[in-house]
Amino acid sequence: MSSQELIIQIREQLQKAPVQLKVFNLLSDSKWHCREHEGKAVASAQYAGGGGIQGLQRGTKNRPGLVIETKKEYCNICYQKTNWDRWIGEIQSANSAANIPTSLHRKILQVYSYIDVIEQRERKSHELVIDHRFPMERWGQNESPHLTSMNEDEIRQKFQLLKKDVSGNHNLLKSRSCERCIKTGKRGTPLGIKFWYKGDENWSSPHQRGAESEEGCIGCGWYDFETWRKALNQKLAESAGDD
Incomplete structure (x- = not known):
């Protein structure tokens, strides 16, 4: 052609x-x-x-x-x-997201009690974004259709809630961070905090895109902010105990 x-x-x-x-x-x-x-x-x-x-x-x-x-x-x-x-x-190759059925969308919000993971505030549904932990920028292919039968464990493994209101869009901040990571090989620093609960700032996976590359996201706060926060708090508590 x-x-x-x-x-x-x-x-x-x-x-x-x-x-x-x-x-x-x-x-x-x-x-x-x-x-x-x-x-x-x-x-x-x-x-x-x-x-x-x-x-x-x-x-x-x-x-x-x-x-x-x-x-x-x-x-x-x-x-x-x-x-x-x-x-x-x-x-x-296309790597677009599949539509989330209305019933599953509602179920995801309910699993997380309509609370965004970063500010930990209960919000209206229109102020929340259902975020894929594994960033779309690294998928390398279209996403398979979502099953409305997903259970709570599957939902928590795949999604988290980020805010999008008049004061800020955390989903957009994450996207920009993931784009920089792909370009520079340096992982994200949510809120400017240089901490990773697994690995360090350097992208460690030999894969840049595709399902195998998700391993390189583990440890970054943007990938799993709740686990990142808990690990950071534990590290701070251990440091305080050493004083």
Whole structure:
């Protein structure tokens, strides 16, 4: 398939995703584009997220992902260093999330009593995000459909609750941290705290994507904040006992 045929095919696949189609039309020339003055003019705040760049990269069950590069560079129009994006003209395996059925969504919230794991506050359902512990950025493939019959242990193994309200979006912070981890090999530091309950700051798994790579996430607070907090408190208590 020629590059022009691929572009036409992708545009057809994006007909029901108008924002992503606008972003793709901008990037379809495979040149670098400033995210500030070009990207946001196309899709405002959605340009970099799931409605734009990230969504195009992840793909769906009906569309492959796109290989998009990002860099920081000085922009002569914005008069500052900004993020620039470029589609290199290639596709990759999709790694999109499966929809969570309404009944399972409600069950997950009930398992955690509507309490977000970081601030430990009971919240309204619209202020909570059901977060996959294993970050989507490392899946390497589409997620299998969720079974409504998942039991509590399976739910706790797979999900945690993060907040998303007017004062902050912890799910977005986690996504940015996971992206940096993939790019730099340095694991996340929730709330700026450099602590890992297993391993250290360095990504230790020989696998970067796929189910095998989940092992490299274990020990990071973003992966399992509750276990991370308990381990940190235990370490602080042991240190206090040594004094």
